Amino acid sequence: MKYSSKELLIRLNGLLRGSYGRILVFDELDSTNSYLKRKADDLPDRTLVLALTQTSGRGRLGREFVSPDGGLYFSVLFKDRPAVDPGPVTVCASVAVAEAIEKYCGVTAGIKWVNDVCVDGKKVCGILCEAVTSGGRTSIVCGIGINLLRPDNGYPAQISGRAGALSDFCVVPDPAVLAGEIAVKLRELPTSLPAAIIEKYRSRSFVCGKRVSVISNGIERPAKAISIEDDASLLVEYDDQTREKLTYGEISIIPQGEDNG
Numbered sequence: 001m002k003y004s005s006k007e008l009l010i011r012l013n014g015l016l017r018g019s020y021g022r023i024l025v026f027d028e029l030d031s032t033n034s035y036l037k038r039k040a041d042d043l044p045d046r047t048l049v050l051a052l053t054q055t056s057g058r059g060r061l062g063r064e065f066v067s068p069d070g071g072l073y074f075s076v077l078f079k080d081r082p083a084v085d086p087g088p089v090t091v092c093a094s095v096a097v098a099e100a101i102e103k104y105c106g107v108t109a110g111i112k113w114v115n116d117v118c119v120d121g122k123k124v125c126g127i128l129c130e131a132v133t134s135g136g137r138t139s140i141v142c143g144i145g146i147n148l149l150r151p152d153n154g155y156p157a158q159i160s161g162r163a164g165a166l167s168d169f170c171v172v173p174d175p176a177v178l179a180g181e182i183a184v185k186l187r188e189l190p191t192s193l194p195a196a197i198i199e200k201y202r203s204r205s206f207v208c209g210k211r212v213s214v215i216s217n218g219i220e221r222p223a224k225a226i227s228i229e230d231d232a233s234l235l236v237e238y239d240d241q242t243r244e245k246l247t248y249g250e251i252s253i254i255p256q257g258e259d260n261g
Helices: 005-016 032-042 086-105 175-185 195-204
Strands: 022-029 047-054 071-081 110-112 116-119 122-134 137-147 211-216 219-228 234-238 243-246 250-253
Touching: 005 022, 005 047, 005 175, 022 032, 032 047, 032 071, 032 122, 032 137, 071 175, 086 110, 086 116, 086 122, 086 137, 086 175, 086 195, 110 195, 195 219, 211 234
Parallel strands: 022 047
Antiparallel strands: 047 071, 071 137, 110 116, 116 122, 122 137, 211 219, 211 250, 219 234, 234 243
């Protein structure tokens, strides 16, 4: 089911019933996160911005997030808050997306530390939370990009092996309902991680027990993923048996048979 930007705006306003300060829907933006960062001073708290297409979608570590027509791309502005670590927001958003996918698609959604939501090992959603400081005030922008439909020409070669779309696994749900479900769960900005949320995050993690490459400053170091800690950090053990809690950065799962560790 596809809506025009006007239809989607009407649907979201009806579903969220005034629980957001403002809802804006565009046919195309460079990036919903970038838009909110530019406009943060002029928009009310809990502004939700959605675009049918992004021309310059961004992921973590400055990577491009491919955002063709047929996806669900939106960001929420939490304005003028005390200094907040975006980490707990990322965790809560990951759980919200996974729960919404499970509810409306009937498939199991796993989480690859730290912010990728996957179905059957394929990334169907990326999340990017950023802090914005202006005039001594801090705001948080939480961006969510969900692949609803596989692009007609497929995904670019560099991500085709790991990217997926909900249409690969289920009948695609109503995008307004899916976005509304996630937005309801994100109305309040978490300043810490509730135990219930970290347990949901931990239960959906599929990296623990696997061999991974820890990527830092362009250097890859093999390790075993041990556990998701109470602060959502990832505990890993390197081949020399030293352990490290990863609070940021990136990992990739090493396929079986490709590791000598």
